[in-house]
Amino acid sequence: MKIIMLGAPGAGKGTQAIMIADKYGIPHVSTGDIFRANIKNNTPLGQEAKTYMDKGMLVPDELTVKILLDRVAQDDCKNGYVLDGFPRTIVQADVLKDALNKLGDHIDHAINVDVPDENIIKRMSGRRACVKCGATYHIEHVPPKKEGICDNCGEALVLRDDDKPETVKKRLDVYHEQTQPLIDYYNKEGILKNVDGTQEMNKVFEDITKILG
Ligand code: AP5
Ligand code: MG
Secondary structure (H helix, E strand, C coil): CEEEEECCCCCCHHHHHHHHHHHHCCCEEEHHHHHHHHHHCCCHHHHHHHHHHCCCCCCCHHHHHHHHHHHHCCHHHCCCEEEECCCCCHHHHHHHHHHHHHCCCCCCEEEEEECCHHHHHHHHHHEEECCCCCCEEECCCECCCCCCECCCCCCECECCHHHCHHHHHHHHHHHHHHHCHHHHHHHHHCCEEEEECCCCHHHHHHHHHHHHC
16 A cells, blocks of 8 residues: 655654554655654765755755655565655656556555644644654653653654744745645545544544545
8 A cells, every 4th residue: 555645744744654654564754754864874865955954945856756766666665655745746746656657556545634834833842753763752742751762762852953933934835835736636636535633643543544444
């Protein structure tokens, strides 16, 4: 099963994608996580991605597409994957569609996690992330067992550089301008499913599993 998660920054794409990956036994592929791991390791890719991410801008399509196509060509993606944060532009969606078409393949579901902008800003300031394993917490809604430490791998949790309120506003603008049109794109493809992302996260997941079966 091949799934795309759509939604504004902070809508809960990552939270839900991890739960989907676990239940359906498919890898969780997040371009944001790949970039952050490269930033942490100070690779040339990380250095370039950081200049865009810190400003709340998108990393250029050319770079992002290459990374994503390399990742989904790996062996563990043979039986499907859940894409979190990709595609984010029409160009990226077209490249993915063409690459899959060439293999006689397609995306099965595009799930739009719908959350209004007002809720987003509140969520972001409380988020804490693990750059080692990609786990996400929230100081109120999903606190780790031990404050500041990842439950899964023991790494120190961080407030992402791009979760400052001014950067979040910019990311929301970029989302509305460049990514929201994908809702219409996948609706026309007949694979769009909307879920109400303002609900409690287990309820959001229940709605998603009803869609995925
Ligand atoms: P990326 O890492 O993809 O960030 P994003 O889309 O901005 O999304 P977030 O990770 O911030 O939010 P999320 O929807 O995953 O929410 P989460 O589950 O964490 O991208 C970062 C940057 O990388 C981009 O700005 C861009 O520069 C670059 N980039 C990445 N992909 C790219 C691409 N394809 N092309 C170009 N550039 C790219 O949840 C948020 C918080 O809310 C958490 O604290 C969580 O615990 C909490 N929460 C979740 N669900 C609920 C709920 N139901 N109720 C209450 N709280 C909840
Ligand atoms: Mg995320």
